[in-house]
Amino acid sequence: MAGIDDHAPPPFFKRGPAPLALLTFYLAVSLALFVVDLRMKSLDLMRQSVALVVDPVQRAAQTPGSLVDHGLAYAQGLQAMREENTQLKQAQLLTAPNLQRLEHLEAENERLRRLLAVKEREKARGQVAQIMYTSRDPFSRRIVIDKGQQAGIVAGQPAIDEAGVVGQVTRVFPFSAEITLITDKDQAVPVQVARSGQRSVVFGLGNGQLELRYIPANADVQVGDLLVTSGLDGIFLPGFPVARVSKVERDNAFAFARITAAPLAGVENFAEVMILAPRQPLPPPPPETAAPRDHADNAGHAARGKRSRGR
Numbered sequence: 001m002a003g004i005d006d007h008a009p010p011p012f013f014k015r016g017p018a019p020l021a022l023l024t025f026y027l028a029v030s031l032a033l034f035v036v037d038l039r040m041k042s043l044d045l046m047r048q049s050v051a052l053v054v055d056p057v058q059r060a061a062q063t064p065g066s067l068v069d070h071g072l073a074y075a076q077g078l079q080a081m082r083e084e085n086t087q088l089k090q091a092q093l094l095t096a097p098n099l100q101r102l103e104h105l106e107a108e109n110e111r112l113r114r115l116l117a118v119k120e121r122e123k124a125r126g127q128v129a130q131i132m133y134t135s136r137d138p139f140s141r142r143i144v145i146d147k148g149q150q151a152g153i154v155a156g157q158p159a160i161d162e163a164g165v166v167g168q169v170t171r172v173f174p175f176s177a178e179i180t181l182i183t184d185k186d187q188a189v190p191v192q193v194a195r196s197g198q199r200s201v202v203f204g205l206g207n208g209q210l211e212l213r214y215i216p217a218n219a220d221v222q223v224g225d226l227l228v229t230s231g232l233d234g235i236f237l238p239g240f241p242v243a244r245v246s247k248v249e250r251d252n253a254f255a256f257a258r259i260t261a262a263p264l265a266g267v268e269n270f271a272e273v274m275i276l277a278p279r280q281p282l283p284p285p286p287p288e289t290a291a292p293r294d295h296a297d298n299a300g301h302a303a304r305g306k307r308s309r310g311r
Helices: 002-006 019-040 044-115 292-310
Strands: 126-134 142-145 158-160 165-172 177-181 188-193 199-204 210-213 226-229 241-249 258-263 272-276
Touching: 142 272, 188 241, 210 241
Parallel strands: none
Antiparallel strands: 126 142, 126 272, 142 177, 158 165, 158 272, 165 177, 188 199, 188 226, 199 210, 210 258, 226 241, 241 258
């Protein structure tokens, strides 16, 4: 019997540790690795190696979904482009008569000016520049563009966008230039109310708004009035939109009204501006007449001369 037991076949299933004991062991090892990695960051290299190996597999698995997303985005973009193209064509057709009339009126205006020997209006010319960054000073409103002396930019040139006046070039460098926005506290632009022709000066408040100063309290200025450049400073050409009146406060205790306006140009938004060429110099102003005090002094001297001759 003993010989038969010695040659018995081995059992098919060997009993090992209990499953609960294995689960407890693996949980303890996992918690230990978690704590060690959290404290000492010892598994970063292993994690990076695993990520390096798994990344191509993840990309391959995401490829079908990415292709579907790109296809849908392309189809949607193509449809949106078609709709935008249709809208632009309709807008072009709607504005074509007005544009044709404006071209005809401008040609007629130039012809009448030549007949009346009136100086023709100066044409607006300029070059487009890209905004690189804004000023680091939070209390100033300035931007820096990518064109400077190498592009013929000089200090004093006005800057505009498709909506209106943006600012004025204040400093020029070899390959860049600084523009002070019209909303800066140190910037002022002569303007006039397009509806009534009232002339004044608009000043920046430093907070994105403008203030129209030196307007009498009884002046005809209303909310919604358009302010355009008057051209009296010899820098800005007349007729460029600057701002729209947003608030009017009148107080009989003050001689001037407090008028706030919102700029029309994207002074804080867009990435491109147009730098207009310098204007032709204006003729010098006529010499000033003698002050009233000088006339009074001359009259006093004449009266004293007559009295002395009478004596």
